[in-house]
Amino acid sequence: MTVRHCQQAMILALYKRLERRLHQAAAAMAASWQHDRKFKISSDPFSPLRLRFLTRCRDHLATLKAVKHSGGALAATDDALVRTVHSLSGAGGTFGFHELSERAYRLETLLLAETKADPVELGAALDALIQQIEIVLE
Structure with a gap:
């Protein structure tokens, strides 16, 4: 040889x-x-991307909880918040987390509305999104 x-x-x-x-x-x-029975992770070609999305969801959840506990008014001027919610809305739907996507879209719509949204409604939308992320991450 x-x-x-x-x-x-x-x-x-x-x-x-x-x-x-x-x-x-x-x-x-x-x-x-494997506890995630919605998807067959081992045979799903998108599983590595879905896993990365779920990891990012943990980070986004921390961001959203920090915003909630800051006590300040939610506003579209908070670019980081709008980007986070927009990212969750788009990627959530792409990876099959439709309820998460819908709740993120609802909050994004309220944040970007031409007329100022009701703070109670914004808070409720934020709470609903946080709750859905926690369900997805269980």
């Missing part, structure tokens, strides 16, 4: 080992999410 053939054989062996480890890691991740 030539040096080149040996190098190719070593690279192929390393590639196969890496591929096995990636499959094991993916299987472990899928197993950790």
Whole structure:
């Protein structure tokens, strides 16, 4: 065997080992999410993206709770809040979390309304979105 053939054989062996480890890691991740009966994570080609979305939902949930507990008025001038809600609205629907998407869209609509929305209605929409995210993350 030539040096080149040996190098190719070593690279192929390393590639196969890496591929096995990636499959094991993916299987472990899928197993950790098996409680989510809405989706067959292990056979769903979007599962890695869905998992990343769910991870981002945890961050968004923390942001939304901070806004709620700040006691300040909700406003469209809070760009971070509008971006967060818009992101949840779009990605939630894409990944099959339609109720989450609808609640995020409702809050986004209220935030961006031409006329100033009722603070009670805004608070209720925020609470509904927080509640739905918590349900999705259970």
